[in-house]
Amino acid sequence: MEKDLSDYRRSYERQELLIKDVPENPMELFQKWFYEVDKYFPEDENNAMTVATIGLDGSPKSRVVLLKKYTYEGFIFYTNYNSEKGKSIAINPYVCLSFYWQSSERQIIIKGKAERIAENLSDGYFESRPRGSQLGAVISHQSEVIKDRTVLEEELKALEQKFEGKEIPRPPYWGGYIVKPTEFEFWQGRSNRLHDRIRYTLQSDYAWLIERLSP
Ligand SMILES: Cc1cc2nc3c(=O)[nH]c(=O)nc-3n(C[C@H](O)[C@H](O)[C@H](O)COP(=O)(O)O)c2cc1C
Numbered sequence: 153m154e155k156d157l158s159d160y161r162r163s164y165e166r167q168e169l170l171i172k173d174v175p176e177n178p179m180e181l182f183q184k185w186f187y188e189v190d191k192y193f194p195e196d197e198n199n200a201m202t203v204a205t206i207g208l209d210g211s212p213k214s215r216v217v218l219l220k221k222y223t224y225e226g227f228i229f230y231t232n233y234n235s236e237k238g239k240s241i242a243i244n245p246y247v248c249l250s251f252y253w254q255s256s257e258r259q260i261i262i263k264g265k266a267e268r269i270a271e272n273l274s275d276g277y278f279e280s281r282p283r284g285s286q287l288g289a290v291i292s293h294q295s296e297v298i299k300d301r302t303v304l305e306e307e308l309k310a311l312e313q314k315f316e317g318k319e320i321p322r323p324p325y326w327g328g329y330i331v332k333p334t335e336f337e338f339w340q341g342r343s344n345r346l347h348d349r350i351r352y353t354l355q356s357d358y359a360w361l362i363e364r365l366s367p
Pocket of ligand 1: 237
């Protein structure tokens with residue numbers, strides 16, 4: 153099979169990113185970019201991000217998850233702690249997050265360290281989820297091989313009966329991670345492939361070093 157994509161080409165012209173305009177704290181630039189993409193392109197799933205981990209076999213793997221909260225401290229997402237990514241994080245907590253917002257021609261890449269959030273915070277978020285999502289989290293032994301889909305559907309029926317009229321408790325194998333950032337790269341597409349790239353690196357005194365990278 154062969155398909156030539158060499159004439160797939162886009163020019164990025166919409167915005168610019170200059171060091172003189174960026175804040176000292178990268179979380180504030182993240183907040184500004186997120187606010188803008190969410191305001192102007194709310195139909196996009198702007199909180200979808202990839203999380204890359206290093207697996208137990210030494211190979212990297214990335215997959216999309218949903219960002220559920222960000223603060224000055226970091227970025228929170230929820231998953232199954234026994235999933236492939238959960239097992240990878242347990243051995244090597246250094247991960248990479250990335251966002252690509254096509255509509256605003258922007259990419260953000262964040263390196264950081266993932267930690268489980270406090271149990272009561274995971275409880276709080278689990279309680280806020282629709283019942284179907286709660287049951288899904290209980291049922292799915294995420295990343296395990298299963299025979300077929302009926303395994304999930306039968307388990308769903310059984311659990312719907314078991315928990316009828318009752319609260320569904322958060323399973324201990326499901327909860328949140330916070331990724332505490334150590335490096336950010338903000339990428340703004342520009343014309344002639346001369347894109348703007350601004351990198352923030354966390355210094356030992358908790359200040360951020362800000363540098364421009366060649367595209
Ligand atoms: C748009 C989108 C959102 C997703 N959100 C999540 C999420 O928030 N948490 C999660 O565990 N998986 C989420 N997934 C599924 C993951 O990409 C992945 O399949 C799953 O977490 C298992 O990954 P692992 O086997 O590498 O651990 C999402 C997938 C997509 C495409």
